Amino acid sequence: MAGLAASTQPTLEEIQNFQGKYPKQLWYLFFSEMWERFCFYGMRGMLTYFMVTELLMKDEMANLQYGATQAFVYAFTFIGGLFADKILGFRRSLFWGGLLMIVGSAILAYDPHALFFPGIAFTIVGTGFFKPNISTMVGALYKKDDSRRDAGFSLFYSGINIGALMGGYACVAIGKEYSWHLAFALAGIVMTISLITFVFTQRSLGPIGLPPSASVPQPPTTDKDLSVSTAGDQVVETKTQNAQPQAWKSYAVYLGSLAVIPLIVIMVSQTQYTDWFMYTIGPATLLYLFYEMTKHTKEERKKLLAALFFILFSILFWAFFEQSGGSLALFSARNLDNQLLGTFTLDPNGVNNSVNSLFVIIFAPIIGLIWLAMAKRKIEPNTVLKFGLGFLFLAGAFFTFYATRFFADENGITSLDVFTIAYLIITFGELCLSPIGLSIMTKLSPARLQGVMMGMWFLASAYGQYVAGILGAGLSKAGENDSIQQKLITFTDGYRQLAIYALIAGIVMIISAPAIRKLMGEVK
Numbered sequence: 245m246a247g248l249a250a251s252t253q254p255t256l257e258e259i260q261n262f263q264g265k266y267p268k269q270l271w272y273l274f275f276s277e278m279w280e281r282f283c284f285y286g287m288r289g290m291l292t293y294f295m296v297t298e299l300l301m302k303d304e305m306a307n308l309q310y311g312a313t314q315a316f317v318y319a320f321t322f323i324g325g326l327f328a329d330k331i332l333g334f335r336r337s338l339f340w341g342g343l344l345m346i347v348g349s350a351i352l353a354y355d356p357h358a359l360f361f362p363g364i365a366f367t368i369v370g371t372g373f374f375k376p377n378i379s380t381m382v383g384a385l386y387k388k389d390d391s392r393r394d395a396g397f398s399l400f401y402s403g404i405n406i407g408a409l410m411g412g413y414a415c416v417a418i419g420k421e422y423s424w425h426l427a428f429a430l431a432g433i434v435m436t437i438s439l440i441t442f443v444f445t446q447r448s449l450g451p452i453g454l455p456p457s458a459s460v461p462q463p464p465t466t467d468k469d470l471s472v473s474t475a476g477d478q479v480v481e482t483k484t485q486n487a488q489p490q491a492w493k494s495y496a497v498y499l500g501s502l503a504v505i506p507l508i509v510i511m512v513s514q515t516q517y518t519d520w521f522m523y524t525i526g527p528a529t530l531l532y533l534f535y536e537m538t539k540h541t542k543e544e545r546k547k548l549l550a551a552l553f554f555i556l557f558s559i560l561f562w563a564f565f566e567q568s569g570g571s572l573a574l575f576s577a578r579n580l581d582n583q584l585l586g587t588f589t590l591d592p593n594g595v596n597n598s599v600n601s602l603f604v605i606i607f608a609p610i611i612g613l614i615w616l617a618m619a620k621r622k623i624e625p626n627t628v629l630k631f632g633l634g635f636l637f638l639a640g641a642f643f644t645f646y647a648t649r650f651f652a653d654e655n656g657i658t659s660l661d662v663f664t665i666a667y668l669i670i671t672f673g674e675l676c677l678s679p680i681g682l683s684i685m686t687k688l689s690p691a692r693l694q695g696v697m698m699g700m701w702f703l704a705s706a707y708g709q710y711v712a713g714i715l716g717a718g719l720s721k722a723g724e725n726d727s728i729q730q731k732l733i734t735f736t737d738g739y740r741q742l743a744i745y746a747l748i749a750g751i752v753m754i755i756s757a758p759a760i761r762k763l764m765g766e767v768k
Contacts (some may be wrong), residue, residue, distance in 0.1 A: 311713010320372025341373025416662025562708025570716025
């Protein structure tokens, strides 16, 4: 993957000067990510249900285990981004992560009861290497001033949700109706498809995603020696030198990622270790970022501070949003009817796991086109305002979750229709924040910190998942032996509080927009 002939592969300039709305390479990454997300969200959709029904955990413990697992998944994206930036490059990191995810799925398919935590540990580490790096390569397809970037990330985000929709339904349905062995095996099969897709299309990426030492700038001697490398937004001519990354560093990363898996097993299975990890990794990451900032110009440091602002607020967003895997899953199982629009009989947990993805598939391209149309008319809201809108939609969604209590019968069973409307609202908030968040990380980050900053974006999700698990566990503990009616009151009271906090956060984001825009400089 290191030595690429310029005559057979596109240059970065050729890739970024694409015609139309989307570069063709985006579609290749779209499908690779789609199948990987099928695997990931298929696993995610099975976690809480499997732990409660098959591993016989109490609701409180299942919530904490879910939060711990998801937190480690996203925390390791920072580590994966760091190693990709410094040693492996995005492509090798992605490939290694995919292999680890396939191994994890195979272990779970063999014996999901006895080997649950080892299989999950392989998946955690694998996702850390895979997830941030494919997103970074999407960002590299665009010049930083390209107004089509947000639309591209929105399309990419819809690919994530196509995989999430299919995986969420298929894996859980197969596990419940047929075999958990087969359900976990399916996750491994689709991950294999993802990896094959990437391997056979990666040459179209040109220099994007190669190891840091794969192209060493030197004065060109002949036209034959010219290729393209990047430094921020600028395209410079270099002489390609087939300098393979130092082998021992790559092998050290591979062996180290395997050696850490037993530690992950212990830390995920015993959640007090997760607490210690989360208390450590956040401050350590911030210190590392501040250290890296000393190596950059004043303008670059300002942009990194703006990126940090977005990252911190995203923690709040995901702490609320990710109730879907914990408290909302339990709420769905116990407090929802199974009628949608008075016509369709659906499993409430299936709706909880999948309807958000369905709405994203429908509305992500539309939202992307709206941003494009507004940009042409020079009325597109800036990124800070989009974040603020995301929180306002989030607040509206949780007020709607709260409102389900007013549609309940005497047994505490409430409307699936109102619940689904809440997910429609939350989807608009997600589309304002998440794909735009991925995009802004690539806009505000210097080239040498792209993977690290994308990893920090997902690390914020880790803290969101961690807090979501704690919140869900608290709600479950408070109502462990309560009636269905009392559980309805307990859950909806909590959702009302989350709605208020989201509303406050949205207002703060909008008020602070002018100050953050100053830090962002020319980035919109």
